[in-house]
Amino acid sequence: MTRLEDLPPADQVAFWQRRHARAQKALEEVEVALERRMRELHEANVELSRREEELAERLDLESSRLVAAQRTAGFATVYFEKGKEPRSSAELNRMLGLPAGARIQLDDIFTMIHPLDAARVLDQQRRFYAEEDYGVDLSYTHRIIRGDGELRWLRWSLRKLRAANTRAAAVLGTVQDITEERATERRMRALQLRAERRAAQLDRLSQHLAEAKAEVEAAMRTRTRFLSQMADQLRTPLNTLVGTLDLLSIEPRTPEDAKRLRAAARAGEQLSLLIGDMIEQAGGDTIEYQLATEPLDLAAILSGTEEYWRLTRPELGDRLRFDIKGGFPPAVLSDPMRLRELLDQLLEAAVAGGAEQEVRFAASWDDGLRIELAGAGAPPTLDVPSPLIAAFEGRSKIAERHVEVRVPLAPTERAPTTKATPEQLRTATGEQPLVLVVDDTETNRQVLGGLLQSIGCQSEIAVNGAEAVEAAAATRFDAILMDVRMPVLDGEAATRAIRASGGPHSQTPIIGVTAHGLQAERDRLLAAGMSACLAKPIERDKLVTALKTAFAAGTAQGGAQALFDLTRFREAFSDLPGSYRDRFRGALKSDLRAFGDDLARAVGEGDEEATRRAAHALKGVAVNAGAVAILDALAQLREQPFALAAQHLPLVEERIERSVGSIDELYGTFFGDG
Incomplete structure (x- = not known):
């Protein structure tokens, strides 16, 4: 291996240049990496700072929310650890009245605990801290007296825990201001x-009311019995009197005797009206004048009043001077009995001024009856019977020593009825009618028998309802006159028994004879199966x-007479x-069909208010036509809870169809046009 120093200098220089270049390049790479890392650290530091700010803001927001929540809920948090200062939320300062x-x-x-609570609270805390186990809870309430003198109630809920990184005990809990809660609890x-x-008072009152109601109901029953007995006791002899006078008037009399009979008959007629009004008033009812409309001879009524x-x-x-002028229509439509009553009341009020007063009664025709009472004394000594005048839709004018009353009366082409010659009745086949008279009073039976004989009828008698049921089953009568109040079996029960017996005898027309004549009783008797009702005294x-109505209806088929009050239908x-x-x-x-459909629709839809309206409308039409079978079915439907309306609807619908199907038949029977 060649050593570096053995190389030529030029090679050594090249070697060191290459080595320096590599070192330089490595240094540059390190510097680039360091710069990149510095940038990353800087960016991370910036992001960390931003996140710290966000966390700080969020912490501040959550802290403010917590403070707001604690203030709203009225509680604070507390933390106690041995050897360290207590820590609590800001709300506790506000509770204790201390500066924020x-x-x-x-x-x-x-020091703020109320003296009456201090011993108890200290004893509870002592035992709480003496407990060796952790996770122990303590809850108690007490009063404090704050520095500003205000009394507040606090509730503490504490839990004993092990402090972090130590075996020492710590207490964490909440404090709640329950002053308002305590006040609410007291309220x-x-x-x-x-x-x-x-x-308790209402229970006692309900008991008293129940007792009072029972007493009132007992009193009402007693009153009803009394009125019933009184009406029967008054009207029964009156019926005999009026009936006898009526029979006597048929026989030939001297002019003077005939005049006395007419006066007696009129007195009985007015007495009957008075008794009826007295009974209604005694029963707690307001007198409602229901005026009949029949053709009458106005001139004859006025002259009869003078004669009376x-x-x-x-x-x-x-x-008393009368001045009855001429020019009256041959006949007008009105109620003869109530008109005579009005004339009598006016005259009675006029002559009540004293024996020295002179009274002039003048009657004339001026698009109606015009009555003048002059010299009757200065008002208000004259008591004009305004309710009766109002019933005729009349008007009165009172001035000094003069009274004028106008009664609107409509002329009619129908001839007035007369009692001169009694009409002789015959059945639809032209035979003499056979009528069963049912009454427990001998004089009534005699009078009714005489009246029937005077109008061409034969009669048989029964003295109570039980005998009437037997007689009706044994003999085919053309009609039955049924007294309502009788022993053994009353007229209403006897009528129901006859109607329930079946066969042709069960359809015999039954005319009730009652001492009351009140509409409520009339409706009840018609619902029991009577064809019509007459009030005593019988005219x-x-x-x-x-x-005549009963005989005509007797020719109808399918029991039409049981569906309608025939008198009301004809009227x-x-x-x-x-x-x-x-x-x-x-x-x-x-x-009838349209309102029946409305009723069925409302019941089907479960609409109680619409059902009530439809039933009311249907009732109004049925009342006008005398459709008593529909009225009876409607009463059953309306008396039951609305939830049961659907169960009673089929009966109403069946009665409507039967009644509608009988209208043409009854109309043809009475008016000759089927």
């Missing part, structure tokens, strides 16, 4: 106590109308002009 940033020592806390307890006291007052009040003498004209059409009757018949059928 001030270091808190345990003595600061102990809640107070409210709860008040609620409990109120509930002359005969019954002779002591008035010339003090011959109304008896004739009821029987619904009778007051209409002939050209409007057929139009009303079509509208009636259309409305």
Whole structure:
């Protein structure tokens, strides 16, 4: 191997040049690598600084959020380690009323504990620290009195842990300000106590109300029984009186006797009205004047009023002067009994001024009845019966010693009814009708029998409902006059039994005879199967109308008479002009079906409010037409909870279809146009 020094100088120089070049190149590479590493370190240092700033910002943000959360929740965190200063979050300073940033020592806390809580708290802490196990929890509450004198409640939740890198114990926990919570609890307890006291009061009140309700219901039942007995006891002899007078009026009499009979009949008529109004008022009801509309001779009513007052009040003498002018229409539509009652009330009020007062009663026609009472004393001594005037849609005007009353009355081409010659009834086959009279009072049976004989009917009798059921099954009567209040079996129960017996006898028209005449009782009796109802005292004209309706309906097929109050059905059409009757018949059928469809749709959709509206609309149409079968089915549906409405709907739909199918038949029976 050749040594370097043995080489020529030129070769030695070349060698060292190559070696220097390699060293230079290596140095340059080291410098490049070092520079690159320096740049990397610099970039890493910059990134680290940026991340430190982000972490610091995030830490500050999270710290502020933590502080805000602690303040919102009203709690702070604490950490105690033996030999080191306690550490706590800033919220504890605010709780204790200390300046922000001030270091808190345990003595600061102990000195604030309320004297009444200090011994208990110290004992709990002593036992907590004496516990040798770790992971032990301690929770307690106490009051503090802050430096500003404010009383606050604190709740401590502590846990004993092993300190890091040592066997010493450390305590970590939270402190919560529960002052508002305690106040809320106190308020809640107070409210709860008040609620409990109120509930106890309501229980006692409910008990008292239940007892009072039972007493009221018992009193109502007693009152109802009393009214029923009173009505029966008053109307029964009145029925005998009015019926007897009616029968006496048929026989020939001297003019003077006929005048006395007319006065007695009118007195009985007005007494019947008065008794009905008294019974309604005694029952707690407000009198509602339901005016009938029938053709009447207004001039005859006015002259009859003069005749009645002359005969019954002779002591008035010339003090009462009548001035009844002519020019009245041959007939007007109105309620004759209520019109006579209005005339009597006006006259009674006029003559009440004293024996020295002279009264002039003037009646004339001026697009209605015009009544003037002059010299009747200065108002308000004259008590004008305004409710009855309002029922006629009339008006009154009172001035000094003068009263004017106008009653709108519509003229009619229908002839007024007359009692001169009783109509002789016949069945649809032209035979003499056979009527069963059911009544437990002998005088009533005699009067009804006489009235029936006067209008061409034969009669048989039954003294109670049980006998009526047997008689109806044994004999085919053309009609039954059924008293409602009877022993053994009352009229309502007897009617139900006859209707339930089956066969042709079960369809015999039954006309109820009641002492009340109230619409609620009427509806109940019609729902039981009666064809019509008459209130005592029975008037011959109304008896004739009821029987004619019953005989006509008896020719109808399919039990149509059991679907309708036939009197109301006939009246619904009778007051209409002939050209409007057929139009009303079509509208009636259309409305019943349309409202029935609305009801079915509302029930199917579960819409309780829509069901109520549809049922109300259907009821209104049924009432106007006397469709008692629909009313009965509707009552069953509406009395049940809405959840059961679908179960009762088929009965309503079936009654609607049967009723609509019978309208043409009944219309043809009564008006001759099927």
